[in-house]
């Protein structure tokens with residue numbers, strides 16, 4: 001719904017100023033496949049999100065930032081083995097190779113989501129803005145589910 005309203009506002013702006021929209025970030029040329037986040041449990045206000053990014057521009061791109069509304073925070077994390085212990089650490093960028101894909105899956109990396117203002121329930125949608133190295137941006141809508 002919000003997306004539709006924003007599109008309507010954007011369309012109104014384009015009609016009013018047909019020449020140029022210098023403030024509008026370029027399209028990243030990336031398709032987001034199956035974005036989802038795990039429901040939160042109990043009082044937890046953190047969870048993990050997953051998705052695949054597919055390059056359709058033929059040039060590739062690099063995800064360098066994640067932005068959420070309401071003061072919540074999202075980071076790209078990878079999981080690494082430290083002896084027998086699984087640890088996670090933040091990574092600054094996720095590269096989508098030209099014509100290829102990059103995946104964040106439950107057995108690999110994830111989007112770490114922290115500081116949620118409330119629980120995430122089954123069937124809800126969590127929007128996260130994806131920011132790329134070339135300055136382009138796009139919204140991804142993460143379905144809230146269990147797995």
Ligand SMILES: [Cu+2]
Nearest residue numbers: 077088110112
């Ligand atoms: Cu993490």
